[in-house]
Amino acid sequence: MxxxxxxxxxxxxxxxxxxxxxxxxxxxxxxxxxxxxxxxxxxxxxxxxxxxxxxxxxxxxxxxxxxxxxxxxxxxxxxxxxxxxxxxxxxxxxxxxxxxxxxxxxxxxxxxxxxxxxxxxxxxxxxxxxxxxxxxxxxxxxYVNQVCEDVLSGPLNSAEQLAGLRLLTNMTVTNDHQHVLSAYVAGLFHVLLTGNGSTKVQVLKLLLNLSENPAMTDGLLGAQVDSSFLSLFDVHVAKEILVRALTLFQNIDNCFKKEGRLVPQPPFPEGSLFYLLYGDECAQKMRALVYHHDTDVKEKVTMIPKF
The missing domain is CATH 1.25.10.10 (Leucine-rich Repeat Variant)
Known part of the structure; x- marks a missing residue:
């Protein structure tokens, strides 16, 4: 993808x-x-x-x-x-x-x-x-920089925050303007982890757009992300969130592997998204999701390499 x-x-x-x-x-x-x-x-x-x-x-x-x-x-x-x-x-x-x-x-x-x-x-x-x-x-x-600042600093789960996220999602349907969001990736992950269900879905839609662009892969993998990110892969998570989180992982992995880079030798700092996605805890969660009751979830998991 x-x-x-x-x-x-x-x-x-x-x-x-x-x-x-x-x-x-x-x-x-x-x-x-x-x-x-x-x-x-x-x-x-x-x-x-x-x-x-x-x-x-x-x-x-x-x-x-x-x-x-x-x-x-x-x-x-x-x-x-x-x-x-x-x-x-x-x-x-x-x-x-x-x-x-x-x-x-x-x-x-x-x-x-x-x-x-x-x-x-x-x-x-x-x-x-x-x-x-x-x-x-x-x-x-x-206006993208201003909208990003407002999304990250404005009232969490508010109507204006969701409106800003929708605009940013539309603006990143193509790769043309995605680079403008590079400085805000870590902040977007923070909103993802602290927001309610609707906010999580909208942030994931935005991150999915970014994840399909190989030029954004390093920025995503290098972002400092709280370890609670892995809770998105828990078996009880709502399907609309879980499937998108799995697709995000899949997209990033596809772009990373297409560049011919070896997972064991990353140029990413401790505490980054890379260490969460390619760590032992995430691998365990992927193995558990193989037995998920939902067919779509299981299909997504099988498309992600196991470690």
Whole structure:
């Protein structure tokens, strides 16, 4: 699974992500249809574009009004509504391009530093939808360091932390921007081990992206990781976490072996992920998982070399 991804695979993945965004958008549209059936005619004012009265996707002129409103107002209620509307519209590929061309990524991105945590979350959600477009990622890249810092220092298991992790996951679907996260790998493992189930799953999705890139292998294996990481391989761990943790091990091992390096002579420090994955305790856990009740888990274990 290592190496640069096949272009077709990446394109398919981005299309699937866009489809998921579209489904989320559809869930917000029921009230709009009711207004249309009653014959209500929506206003063309910028603020009214945020009130849920429009059933159609906003056009370029409306998006421009909305971006101007977001840039000019200091009302937190209006800011949040504008971000939600922009985020919903960013679920559509045409609007991903229009918002970028109108300078919207910079306007939306400025809100990730807003002290209002709900506004920050909505801004991250909007950037996440916009990041499905590869060209948009080039502009969103400038916010990756800030998002990483916020994910590591912000409230654990919070909505804004999860929104930040989702954005980072989208930004690392390809190998283009993964190197920006190199300095944050150890911190991401800390969030993985201290977060709840939802946080663990989202961090693992992000680490899985990194683990498929051979250029990130040394950074992952050299990261200082608490020994509690091995508890992810316990037999009682939820399947959605366990399978991802096993896949992470498998990806890293594949990349490491493809470079033709010998496991007994690593250039990694004590306390690093390398010593956890290739140590005796981990090997014992792998042997125990061979007898796991779940077929998917057992299949994953058989694809990892035993020591």
């Amino acid at each position: 290592g190496g640069a991804r096949d272009v077709g695979w990446v394109a398919a993945g981005l299309v699937l992500a866009a489809g998921a965004c579209y489904c989320i958008y559809r869930l917000t549209r029921g009230q709009r249809r009711g207004a249309r059936r009653l014959g209500l005619r929506p206003s063309r004012s910028a603020e009214d574009l945020t009130n849920g009265s429009y059933d159609d996707i906003l056009n370029a002129e409306q998006l421009q009004k909305l971006l101007y409103l977001l840039e000019s107002t200091e009302d937190p209620v209006i800011i949040e509504k504008a971000l939600v509307t922009l985020g919903n519209n960013a679920a559509f590929s045409a609007n991903q391009v229009i918002i970028r061309e109108l300078g919207g990524i910079t306007i939306i991105g400025s809100q990730i530093n807003n002290p209002n945590q709900s506004i920050k979350e909505k801004a991250l959600n909007a950037l996440n939808n916009l990041s499905v477009n590869v060209e948009n990622q080039i502009k969103i890249k400038v």
